[in-house]
Amino acid sequence: MNPWIIALIVFTAIFVITNIGVYIFAWRNAKLTIEPRCISIEREIEYNKRKGLWLDFDSYDKKDYEIKGKDGYVLHATFIDNVAVRGTGKYMILVHGHTSNRYGSVKYVNSYIKLGFSCLIYDSRSHGDNAHDICTLGNLESEDLMFVIEDLRKRHSDIKVLGLHGESMGSSTVLSVVRFNPQIDFIVADCGFISTKQVIKDGYSRIHLAFLIYSVWFAAKAIYRIDMHKTNALKALENNKYPILFIHGAGDTFIRPYHSEKMREMAAKNGAYTELILVDGAGHAKSRAVAGFDKYTGYIENFLKHINL
Numbered sequence: 001m002n003p004w005i006i007a008l009i010v011f012t013a014i015f016v017i018t019n020i021g022v023y024i025f026a027w028r029n030a031k032l033t034i035e036p037r038c039i040s041i042e043r044e045i046e047y048n049k050r051k052g053l054w055l056d057f058d059s060y061d062k063k064d065y066e067i068k069g070k071d072g073y074v075l076h077a078t079f080i081d082n083v084a085v086r087g088t089g090k091y092m093i094l095v096h097g098h099t100s101n102r103y104g105s106v107k108y109v110n111s112y113i114k115l116g117f118s119c120l121i122y123d124s125r126s127h128g129d130n131a132h133d134i135c136t137l138g139n140l141e142s143e144d145l146m147f148v149i150e151d152l153r154k155r156h157s158d159i160k161v162l163g164l165h166g167e168s169m170g171s172s173t174v175l176s177v178v179r180f181n182p183q184i185d186f187i188v189a190d191c192g193f194i195s196t197k198q199v200i201k202d203g204y205s206r207i208h209l210a211f212l213i214y215s216v217w218f219a220a221k222a223i224y225r226i227d228m229h230k231t232n233a234l235k236a237l238e239n240n241k242y243p244i245l246f247i248h249g250a251g252d253t254f255i256r257p258y259h260s261e262k263m264r265e266m267a268a269k270n271g272a273y274t275e276l277i278l279v280d281g282a283g284h285a286k287s288r289a290v291a292g293f294d295k296y297t298g299y300i301e302n303f304l305k306h307i308n309l
Contacts, residue, residue, distance in 0.1 A: 033098075033135065033137065033196075033200075033228075034134050034135055034136070034226055035126070035132075035134065035135070036098055036099045036126065036127070036135055037099065038099045038100070038101065038126070038127050038128070039099050039100055039101065039104075040101075041101050041102075041103055041128060041129065044100060044101050044103040044104050045103050045106075048103065048104075048106050048107060051289060053106065053107035053288065053289060054106060054107075055110045055293065056110060056113070057080075057106050057109060057110065059082070060080050060081065060082050060109075060113065061080070061081055061082055062078055062079065062080050063078065063079045064076070064077070064078050065077055065078075065079070067122065067147060067148055067151045068147060068151075069125070069143070069144035069147045069148070070140065070143045070144050070147060073125060073130075073131070073133065073144065074130065074131065075122050075123060075124075075125070075130060075144060075147075075148065076102070076122065076123045076128055076129040076130055077102065077120055077121065077122035077123070077148070078102055078120070078121050078122070079118070079119070079120050079155075080109055080113070080118065080119045080120070080121065081113075081118035081119070082113065084113070084116070085113060085116050085117060085118050086118070087158070088116045088117070088118075088160075089158045089159060089160030089161060090115075090116050090117045090118065090160065090161045091117060091118050091119070091120070091152060091156065091159050091161065091162050091163070092109075092112045092117045092118070092119045092120070092162075092163050092164070092165055093119075093120045093122075093145070093148060093149065093152065093162070093163075093164050093165070093174075094108055094109065094112075094119060094120070094121045094164075094165045094166070094170070095122075095124060095141075095145065095164070095165070095166040095167070095169075095170030095171075095173045095174055096121070096123075096124060096127070096167060096169075096170050097167045097168035097169045097170050097171075097285055098135070098137065098168060098169040099127070100127065100167075101123050101127050101128030101129075102121040102122050102123045102128055103121070103128075104167070105119075105121040105165070105167070105170075106121070107288045107289070108165055108167070108190075108288065109121065110293060110297075111293065111296060111297040111300055112165070112300075114297055115297065115300060115301055115304070117161075117163070118156075120148070120152055122148060124141050124144070124169070124170070124173065125140060125141055125144055134226060135169075136196075136226055136228075136230070136231055137169050137172055137196045137199075137228075137231045138169055138172030138173045138175075138176045138196070138231045138233060139176060139230045139231040139232075141169070141172075141173040141176075142172075142173050142174075142176035142177040142179075142180070142236075143180075145164075145173055145174065145177045145182075146177060146180050146182060149162070149177075149182050149183065149184065153183065161185050161309055162183070162184045162185055163184065163185055163186045163187065163188065163309075164177070164184055164186075164187045164188070165187070165188040165189075165190070166187075166188075166189055166190065166192065167190045167191060167285055168190070168191050168192065168193070168255065168284065168285050170190075171189040171190055171191060171192030171193070171233070172192055172193055172196075172231060172233045174187050174189060175187065175189055175192055175233035175236055175237060175244075175263065175267075176231065176232075176233050176236045177236075178236050178237055178239075178240050178242060179235075179236040179239075181241075184242065185242070185243075185307075185309060186242060186243045186244070186245070186303075186304070186307060186309065187242055187243070187244045187245070188244075188245045188247065188300060188303070189244060189245070189246050189247070189260070189263070190247045190248070190285070190287060190288075191247070191248050191249060191252060191255055191260070191284055191285050191287065192233060192246070192248075192255070192259060192260060192263060193233065193255045193259045194232070194233060194234040194259045194262055194263060195229070195231060195232040195233065195234060195235075196228040196229075196231040196232075197228055197229055197231075197232070198259070199255060200228070202255075202256065233263060234262060234263055234266055237263055237266040237267045238266060238269070239270065240266070240267045240268075240269070240270060240272050241270065241272055242267075242272055243272060243273040243274065243303075243306075243307040244264070244267045244272065244273075244274045244275075245274070245275045245277070245299065245300065245303040246260040246263060246264050246267075246274065246275065246276040246277070247260075247276075247277045247279065247287050247296075247299060248260040248276070248277075248278055248279070248287070249278075249279050249281075249282030249283050249284060249285075249286055249287045249290070250278040250279060250280050250281065250282060251280070251281055251282055251283050252282065252283055252284045252286075253283065253284070254283070254284040255284055257278055260276055261276060264276045273306060273307055275303055275306070277299050279291050
């Protein structure tokens with residue numbers, strides 16, 4: 001056989017195999033983001049207890065109920081309070097991170113109960129007890145959050161102060177909701193990220209596979225009809241008017257601290273009060289564990305004093 005024909009066959013085979021490999025890689029990574037392999041509620045509870053993050057949670061009064069989010073999607077929620085916080089008119093909604101569930105927020109609930117807040121934790125779309133669905137890392141989830149805010153206000157007519165607290169994807173959610181001008185008073189954003197696009201770009205650049213980024217975005221759009229560019233907390237903050245406390249682990253190599261630094265700059269552009277606390281030695285979503293209960297609670301308490309809440 002003509003050696004040129006052989007070479008052409010070999011080249012074509014390599015080209016086809018490479019493209020199939022890229023397609024599989026892109027599909028798999030888009031799937032892990034959009035259809036996450038979530039941690040069970042039992043495992044999340046066990047982890048928090050083992051790490052000493054559960055504290056007094058068992059002593060609080062709790063009520064489980066359901067909230068209808070966007071398009072009637074059912075979100076499972078737990079309302080938490082005790083005698084000490086009833087009547088203060090102070091409420092918090094806490095949003096967990098990617099692959100976690102509402103019990104991933106327990107480590108923060110303890111701080112807010114001490115500061116006089118009743119708390120609502122809930123499972124984000126496709127997490128925890130919720131039905132299987134797609135996950136957009138903050139965009140669609142922020143639309144659900146608007147329903148959660150409205151539901152809480154309907155259930156509790158005594159609300160005087162309402163804050164939001166988010167971790168990682170939850171941070172993206174509570175920051176992205178700003179574009180809807182919700183009826184809230186402040187936000188605490190722990191280890192948040194600028195956009196889904198930037199998180200993916202950072203991740204693949206670290207392993208020298210940046211050229212594959214576009215294939216993942218394409219797979220998300222083609223297979224799941226999800227535009228990853230729409231999850232963009234930085235853009236949502238362009239007209240921010242809310243006080244925001246940004247907290248980020250100084251040792252976070254997954255979502256590096258510059259994400260919070262840039263978002264703080266944007267959030268303060270129109271004069272809103274903002275703070276940024278970098279926690280030495282803390283990796284991704286580990287600021288509470290590394291700082292400890294008293295110190296982490298102190299971050300929030302000092303921030304609230306600055307904004308007269």
